[in-house]
Each structure stands twice: as C-alpha cells, then as structure tokens.
Amino acid sequence: MKLLITGGCGFIGSNFIYYWLKKYQGDKIVNLDALTYAGNVDNLKDLPNRQNYEFVLGNICDPQIVDEVMKETELVVHFAAESHVDNSIVDSTPFVKTNVLGTQVLLDAALKNGKKRFHHISTDEVFGSLGPNDPPFNENTPYDPRSPYSASKAAADHLVRAYWHTHQLPITISNCSNNYGPHQHKEKLIPLFITNLLQNKKVPVYGTGQNIRDWLYVDDHCSAIDAIISRGKIGETYLIGGKGNKEKEITNLELAKKLIELLGRDESLIEYVTDRPGHDFRYAIDDHKIRTELEWQPQINFEEGLKKTIEWYKI
16 A cells, blocks of 8 residues: 655654554555654654655645645545644734644645545644543533644544545544654654753743643554555544553653652752643543544553653753
8 A cells, every 4th residue: 555644754754654663564654744844754763664665845735746646545644734732822823824824725625636545643733622520522612722732623524524425535633642653753742841851951842831741652653544544434533542551640840740750850940930821721632432442542551651762861
C-alpha cells in the first residue's frame, strides 16, 4: 500500500512513519511537509528502509502539489496542523489557513482522485473544557472549542465529516488526549519542562498549576491510529486516551513535580507564571469505544513513558 502522510516531519507524524514502516515493511510512504518551525527532516534521519520513503516539500494549502501526491495514494493520514495554543492566541491566521483550508484542499484532492481512504488526526480540545467532576469526553460530546487552535481543528473535523455525508468519501477521525514522547518540539509542556530541568532552569507553570490533563505516549497513539485504519468503521470517530492501567489524570503541577523527581532536581525550580487567556481547566477521555470495538489499549504507563522521553531529550 502507498500512504500519503501530511506533516510527517513533525512530532506525531514522524513517530507514525517509524511505526508504520517497521510494522508494514512492504508499504511505501510519501511525506508531504512544509517544514514550518515544528517540522524537522532530522526527525526521520534514522529510518532503516528509506527506499520505501519519499519526502515532498510542500504545503497542504497548495492544490497543485496536493493533487500530484494524491494521485497514486491509497491512504491519507492527515497530521499536518498548526497546533500550539499560545501561538494561536497571538495570531490565528496560520491556524485557519493550515487547519481549515489545508484540510479542505486535501479532501478535495482525495475526492477528485478516486475517493481515497482518509484518516484525520484531531484533538480532544475541540470539546472544550471540563469541570473537576464532569464526565470525560466521548464520541457524542458536543463541540465547544475555547481557543483559536481548537476552533480551527473543530472546523476541520466538521469538514471531514461533511465529505463523508455529502460525497461518501471514506473517512475516519480520531480525537486524542495530550501526546508526549520523542521528537516533540521544545515549545510543548513536557519537552519544555524536561529541557529546562536538564539545564537547571526554572519550569514555568501556568496559574496555580491545577489544570488537569490525560497524557498519551506517542507510540500508543500510533498503534491506535493503526487500529482505526485497519479495523475502524468508515464514517466513525474514535477517541484515544492514554490513562491505561487505571492511571489517574494529573495536574500540571503534579507533572512538574514528577519530572523534577525523575531528573533529581529541586522543586525550587518551579516558577508560577500568569495563566494564559481561555486556559481549559481539564481534559479527560472516555475511550471505551476504541477499546471495545477495536480491541486497542495503551501499552506504555505514564512514568515509563516519561522516562523514555527524558532519555531521548538527554541525547
């Protein structure tokens, strides 16, 4: 099979390419990436079977390039996105262009070239913010995005779903919890905390640090996407969580303290900073659907994943 991966030089996309080519060694991957600040070709420098891999420099908003790479594709896995919430607050324009218009260009090309199988990667942030006692998000949770980033991803989700209902384009969508692991850009919370602590710098914790998240190790995310592509029902959405082994959700302050403990640093390195506008209080995922229907579950518990991530950033 020949796959088109968008944003494959980014964090999750590059990990997915490693995962897929290791498991499906006869498949071929075309990686379309614009190499924005978050994309790095070195993320894929250790690919063992590069004869099955092709990199194309290009933007998903360019219909000509997208149409060309789509022609021989059998499966599209769409990772490419502007994804940093803080940046979207400063300037939402790149988020609307890439996440909404770019997705529309891809969908049109997939439709034009024979209704290609299309899997869209989204986020739990489209569902908004939970209170401390609210039930977790599930596939029927109403959309309620709170940031320009999450609003742009919500719009993309609606477009993808509309192409299924209107054109019968064979799509699936996955909304995942916060990812962490190797290759993640240092602007994100866990790599920022790790790299700062490795240099004995302070870690900036928003507000009082009580915001709650559920964390998904990137390899587990890749295996979940594989399960959806292989066994998922066309037109369906699947939520992917990372709590496995009955792990509890964790506050940002607890996360900072856990990383300090694992790195042998002192809690005096915690620095409380002004909270960002519209900061969602809590995300939590009910992933019963993917666990029962597709028999998927995460394999990496949180502390093990943090240790693996720390080792990668030490290199």
